[in-house]
Amino acid sequence: MFWSFGLVNNRLAEIFFNRKGGKVRISSHCYVKREEYKTKREQRQIDQDTQKIKVRYRNKKYTRVIPGRVDKEPNGLMEEISEYTKKLFALAQEIAEAAAEQQKDYFIGGGLAIDLSVGRITRNHHDIDFHPMLEDAGWWLAWFKQRGYRVGKGDDPNFPETFKVKDRRGKEILDVWPFKLVNGKLLINYKGEYVDAGRHWQEVRLVVYDGTTFKVENPQRVLDQKLRHVRQGQKLRPSDLHDFELLGREPNEI
Secondary structure, eight states: OEEEEEEETTEEEEEEEEEETTEEEEEEEEEOOGGGOOSHHHHHHHHHHHHHOEEEEETTEEEEOOTTEEEOSTTOOEEEOOHHHHHHHHHHHHHHHHHHHHTOOEEEEHHHHHHHHHTSOOSOOSOEEEEEBGGGHHHHHHHHHHTTOEEEEOSOTTSTTOEEEEOTTSOEEEEEOOBEEETTEEEEEETTEEEEEEEEGGGOEEEEETTEEEEEOOHHHHHHHHHHHHHTTOOOOHHHHHHHHHTTOOSOOO
16 A cells, blocks of 8 residues: 545545556545645645646545546546637636736636636536626726627616626626625625625635636635525536535535
8 A cells, every 4th residue: 555645626635545456546535734744845745746646536436637627427427628618717817817907806706716716627617707896897898898798787687787798699608796895895786775795805815827817706605605596496506516526515504
């Protein structure tokens, strides 16, 4: 038996291996905390091993995580990341770079915030949850239109300041929810009145993905939002379950 550091369900772990019949297989793992390892040598080893060894543990089985691919089914079958998802990430990069250049506050939420936080695309996405500040909403409307996107009102009339962004084929690619920032609290226009949006500006994080710095919602708050939707009668989608597993959290807090 031998062991190595690695990432299991995106968490640092000691991974134990057996060699049997000329093949090396994972026998078990144990989650650990980086701060438990004090020496520079151990810290270097963690960096090296976690770059090479990334696995997913599900249903008592280990599946290697391959960069650029995501699990499609619990049995470990893989599907390629779609070109559409890659285009969404590219658009998110354009948004982040424009915001930095123009000094606009914003953050990205939803599943994209989770993937940006873990530093890789782990699944396909259908849109971007984009949250600019209300004072900049008009600037962003013009920014999207200048690039050939179509802009329209949001689906829920109870939130009159939200809007949708569609590509040239009419496919919705951004769900835009502007927030009003007052004394550190994020407010949303609900039926003409500004109410607490249940989001926390002080928890917005800076993450770097593919050379671009993004402002993203705390991934745990994204999961909290999914649970609020369940309380409102919605069901967790396979993509939601994927996000919970990715962050090592059980979706049973309802």
